[in-house]
Amino acid sequence: MGFFSKLKRFWGGAETPAPEEAGKRDAAAQPETQVSPEESSGDALSDDAPHDTASAEAEQADIQAAAQRGGVAEQPHAAAAGDAEDMPAAATPQAAQVAQQAADAAPVWQTELTLALRGAEPRLSVWLGHVLQGIDRAGDELWDRLLFFFRALDAPADEASAFVGNFRKWLDDMEYERVEDFRSELQYRLALALELEDEEDERNRLFLKLSEGLTRTKEQITRRIDGLLSAHKQIDEAFWEELEEILIMADVGYEPAMELVGRLRARVRASGSDDPALFKELMREELEDIFRTPRRIAAINPPEVVLMVGVNGVGKTTTIAKLAYRARLQGKKVLIAAGDTFRAAAIEQLKVWADRVGAGFHSKGANADPAAVAYEAMDKAVKEGYDILFVDTAGRIHTKVNLMEELQKIRGVLGKKHPGAPHRSILVIDATTGQNALSQTRLFDESCKLDEIVLTKLDGTAKGGIVVAVAMQFGIPITYVGLGEKMEDLRPFDGRDFAQALLGSD
Numbered sequence: 374m375g376f377f378s379k380l381k382r383f384w385g386g387a388e389t390p391a392p393e394e395a396g397k398r399d400a401a402a403q404p405e406t407q408v409s410p411e412e413s414s415g416d417a418l419s420d421d422a423p424h425d426t427a428s429a430e431a432e433q434a435d436i437q438a439a440a441q442r443g444g445v446a447e448q449p450h451a452a453a454a455g456d457a458e459d460m461p462a463a464a465t466p467q468a469a470q471v472a473q474q475a476a477d478a479a480p481v482w483q484t485e486l487t488l489a490l491r492g493a494e495p496r497l498s499v500w501l502g503h504v505l506q507g508i509d510r511a512g513d514e515l516w517d518r519l520l521f522f523f524r525a526l527d528a529p530a531d532e533a534s535a536f537v538g539n540f541r542k543w544l545d546d547m548e549y550e551r552v553e554d555f556r557s558e559l560q561y562r563l564a565l566a567l568e569l570e571d572e573e574d575e576r577n578r579l580f581l582k583l584s585e586g587l588t589r590t591k592e593q594i595t596r597r598i599d600g601l602l603s604a605h606k607q608i609d610e611a612f613w614e615e616l617e618e619i620l621i622m623a624d625v626g627y628e629p630a631m632e633l634v635g636r637l638r639a640r641v642r643a644s645g646s647d648d649p650a651l652f653k654e655l656m657r658e659e660l661e662d663i664f665r666t667p668r669r670i671a672a673i674n675p676p677e678v679v680l681m682v683g684v685n686g687v688g689k690t691t692t693i694a695k696l697a698y699r700a701r702l703q704g705k706k707v708l709i710a711a712g713d714t715f716r717a718a719a720i721e722q723l724k725v726w727a728d729r730v731g732a733g734f735h736s737k738g739a740n741a742d743p744a745a746v747a748y749e750a751m752d753k754a755v756k757e758g759y760d761i762l763f764v765d766t767a768g769r770i771h772t773k774v775n776l777m778e779e780l781q782k783i784r785g786v787l788g789k790k791h792p793g794a795p796h797r798s799i800l801v802i803d804a805t806t807g808q809n810a811l812s813q814t815r816l817f818d819e820s821c822k823l824d825e826i827v828l829t830k831l832d833g834t835a836k837g838g839i840v841v842a843v844a845m846q847f848g849i850p851i852t853y854v855g856l857g858e859k860m861e862d863l864r865p866f867d868g869r870d871f872a873q874a875l876l877g878s879d
């Protein structure tokens with residue numbers, strides 16, 4: 374049975390989607406490939422093995438045979454149009470049986486799922502566990518259950534189908550099929566889409582991801598600090614010297630390491646105990662303090678303008694895509710401006726991202742004046758009612774002076790067109806570059822007054838200590854960390870989680 378005939382039955386007769394809407398939705402779900410009937414009738418997302426083609430053909434033959442017999446199993450794309458009430462009564466016993474099975478199949482799982490959800494602890498992860506019960510891959514069954522879940526939460530039907538359409542498109546882009554590969558992303562999207570404030574749940578999940586992403590850093594810091602603690606019976610001079618060394622090795626840097634040790638000494642003194650067993654907790658508290666930044670005015674005059682700066686290759690373009698994607702999930706209308714005009718390929722890369730996340734895009738081609746791109750994009754954002762504009766920039770330029778002048782020019786035109794813009798100047802730093810990150814931060818902060826820092830590639834470094842160094846030296850809030858190349862691998866930075874992930878819990 375096709376997706377839309379199930380969908381139709383699911384919503385009930387009155388809410389049957391119009392055929393063209395059904396078509397649109399499917400188009401949204403499969404934007405780049407022309408979907409053939411047999412694909413959408415079966416496991417379109419999972420049939421790559423040769424034998425599956427044969428089964429898809431067999432299934433298609435079944436559908437056609439059934440259609441000839443009594444029109445019960447329609448072509449999936451036309452399913453919504455082939456309303457059961459319009460059909461003559463099943464012409465043959467087989468067709469009647471098929472129709473009966475079709476009518477019976479849904480209520481059973483729906484009833485089971487309803488009961489399971491009603492009896493479940495009201496937490497997103499628990500609910501999702503029930504929705505995914507017995508499902509191990511993407512496919513019609515999963516979409517049906519997700520749509521049902523939306524309805525069970527009283528979410529509007531169009532939001533539900535948009536959600537499923539977008540999620541299917543994302544799975545296609547990422548080439549994911551197995552639930553274990555996308556469950557975390559699914560839960561994350563559901564939390565945003567359904568505004569489920571499942572705080573604890575969400576926090577745990579973010580923490581897990583952060584903790585996984587920091588594996589290499591943790592090997593360097595956690596393991597060595599644990600070694601230090603077990604090697605010393607009391608906190609003495611030798612202990613502090615070794616700690617300094619560990620911090621420097623982990624890329625906290627010399628000066629910040631000295632300062633951190635100084636602060637830790639004061640904390641230990643204040644605690645009145647030199648028992649190493651208590652040390653980790655004190656260090657965790659100190660790190661949390663370091664990561665705490667003063668509250669700032671978050672209100673902006675829309676459209677919000679985000680300027681992304683940083684040297685070449687740190688992950689600016691990828692981070693724009695990740696942030697744009699988050700904004701899209703929150704229902705915002707997003708515009709991306711291709712201010713890195715050095716290479717046509719860079720513009721193309723950004724365009725692909727914009728299309729994937731469903732954002733508007735403005736570019737002027739290679740070698741155009743980046744300030745002109747910014748100006749035009751700002752104009753477009755205001756005129757066309759965008760909620761947020763992301764301006765990508767080039768990090769490579771002949772001299773630092775040129776780069777800084779160019780960024781200032783971009784800031785100037787944005788602010789002239791839209792007072793207050795850019796509202797957020799975000800510096801992207803590659804955590805694997807170690808101490809270099811500090812000089813980059815200084816340079817960019819001097820010329821374009823940074824509001825935020827995003828640290829990328831924390832998944833690829835054993836020296837995550839740079840995060841501590843940046844936080845200590847500049848007091849600029851670190852808002853997100855990149856933990857991989859995928860869209861969902863950007864996480865809001867939470868100092869408490871970070872400190873805990875770094876030091877491990879006892």
Ligand SMILES: Nc1nc2c(ncn2[C@@H]2O[C@H](COP(=O)(O)OP(=O)(O)O)[C@@H](O)[C@H]2O)c(=O)[nH]1
Pocket residue numbers: 683684685686687688689690691692768829830831832833854855856857858862
């Ligand atoms: N492992 C990892 N790779 C990343 C991350 N962020 C970006 N990258 C990769 O870094 C490379 C450069 O990214 P790009 O966004 O083009 O950098 P830009 O020159 O600053 O725009 C690409 O291969 C990205 O996939 C991250 O958080 N983790």
Ligand SMILES: [Mg+2]
Pocket residue numbers: 689690691713719765766
């Ligand atoms: Mg780029």
